[in-house]
Amino acid sequence: MELTDYRAQFPILGETTYLINHSLGAMPARAEERVAEYAHTWKTRGIRAWAEGWWTMPLTVGDQIGRIIGAPAGSTVMHQNVAIAEAIALSCFHPVDPLRNRVVYEEGNFPSVRYLYQAQPDLEVVVVPDDDAIVDAIDERTLLVPITHVLFKTGEIQDVAAIVRRAHEVGAHVILDAYQSAGIVPLDVTALNVDFAVGGSVKWLCGGPGNGWLYVRPDLAEVLEPTFMGWQAHARPFAFEPELEYADGAARFLTGTPNVPALYAATPGYDLIEEVGVETIRANSLRQTQLLIDLADAAGFDVASPRDPARRGGTVTIRTPEFEAVHKELSERAILCDFRPDAGIRLGPHFYTTDEELRYAGSQIAEIVASGAHEKHLGAVARF
Numbered sequence: 155m156e157l158t159d160y161r162a163q164f165p166i167l168g169e170t171t172y173l174i175n176h177s178l179g180a181m182p183a184r185a186e187e188r189v190a191e192y193a194h195t196w197k198t199r200g201i202r203a204w205a206e207g208w209w210t211m212p213l214t215v216g217d218q219i220g221r222i223i224g225a226p227a228g229s230t231v232m233h234q235n236v237a238i239a240e241a242i243a244l245s246c247f248h249p250v251d252p253l254r255n256r257v258v259y260e261e262g263n264f265p266s267v268r269y270l271y272q273a274q275p276d277l278e279v280v281v282v283p284d285d286d287a288i289v290d291a292i293d294e295r296t297l298l299v300p301i302t303h304v305l306f307k308t309g310e311i312q313d314v315a316a317i318v319r320r321a322h323e324v325g326a327h328v329i330l331d332a333y334q335s336a337g338i339v340p341l342d343v344t345a346l347n348v349d350f351a352v353g354g355s356v357k358w359l360c361g362g363p364g365n366g367w368l369y370v371r372p373d374l375a376e377v378l379e380p381t382f383m384g385w386q387a388h389a390r391p392f393a394f395e396p397e398l399e400y401a402d403g404a405a406r407f408l409t410g411t412p413n414v415p416a417l418y419a420a421t422p423g424y425d426l427i428e429e430v431g432v433e434t435i436r437a438n439s440l441r442q443t444q445l446l447i448d449l450a451d452a453a454g455f456d457v458a459s460p461r462d463p464a465r466r467g468g469t470v471t472i473r474t475p476e477f478e479a480v481h482k483e484l485s486e487r488a489i490l491c492d493f494r495p496d497a498g499i500r501l502g503p504h505f506y507t508t509d510e511e512l513r514y515a516g517s518q519i520a521e522i523v524a525s526g527a528h529e530k531h532l533g534a535v536a537r538f
């Protein structure tokens with residue numbers, strides 16, 4: 155099967171040039187059926203649906219994420235979003251030891267994670283600019299090292315292994331945000347030996363909103379005790395016991411009632427990612443991101459994302475003059491992409507993108523800049 159044969163399963167590809175998979179992956183048609191299945195189950199099975207699968211969905215769906223990120227079964231659970239997943243990981247270290255209260259924080263992490271750490275009065279957050287500086291900044295006072303596999307703004311892959319080695323030397327824990335890599339860049343959390351990994355499904359996994367996830371290294375999961383938890387994390391939730399006894403394994407990192415409709419919608423995207431395989435997706439992505447770089451070079455635009463394939467994630471950031479307005483004009487031409495302040499226009503092809511679409515987008519960007527068609531948008535602010 156050719157990769158382009160999958161296009162029919164993503165209806166929006168028939169109507170737009172869809173290059174925004176680093177922000178919201180295209181919806182698989184089957185997700186709509188799954189949402190209807192959820193409603194039908196609720197309607198016909200009622201309360202019985204909990205015992206027939208709903209209750210354990212954060213674990214069963216988490217296992218499917220686990221297969222994509224190299225995590226063993228029973229080590230990944232689903233949550234609403236990264237902010238919650240990260241807060242649960244952080245809650246394992248409360249109360250904080252004042253002699254080990256430092257967070258070595260990578261500047262390029264997604265900001266919602268940064269706000270979470272800044273909001274903790276008992277932590278000292280040390281912000282460092284890049285992966286080399288992270289390694290240098292880690293010492294015996296370091297409690298946590300939240301890092302990102304592929305940076306959201308620049309699309310750059312970080313040297314996770316070196317950071318994990320240094321963190322473990324001094325007894326610190328690494329939390330890897332793999333939102334921008336899961337589903338597009340091969341990722342093996344077991345081989346990387348990270349302590350935690352977090353991510354979501356809105357982007358390359360094509361799983362839609364409400365499907366964040368948290369991986370905890372299995373040996374740690376047996377001993378850590380999250381202080382942000384709920385009844386799903388109890389060893390016997392339906393006994394409604396007055397005292398807390400943690401569930402074994404990843405279940406202890408759950409909270410309360412799961413987001414069942416989101417979990418239904420998530421799996422068609424994961425099924426396709428598993429079927430195609432992340433290695434195949436990556437090979438195609440490297441080829442197509444190189445094509446985008448070549449198109450930018452030919453048009454005389456700067457490329458703000460890495461050229462080196464070893465450092466290049468799934469997104470190419472092209473800096474044109476007045477790129478915010480160029481982005482708006484592209485959107486009016488049904489070429490869907492986005493921009494980030496101080497970076498440029500972000501283009502994220504996925505396995506279902508054709509080379510023709512990339513050439514079309516490249517020629518449209520060049521034409522817009524040359525003709526000044528974007529100038530009517532100058533001053534307008536777009537949010538996504």
Ligand SMILES: Cc1ncc(COP(=O)(O)O)c(C=O)c1O
Nearest residue numbers: 235236237264266306333334354
């Ligand atoms: C690297 C990264 N982490 C996290 C997020 C989102 O975090 P949350 O799930 O808390 O909205 C994004 C983008 O939305 C991201 O690119």
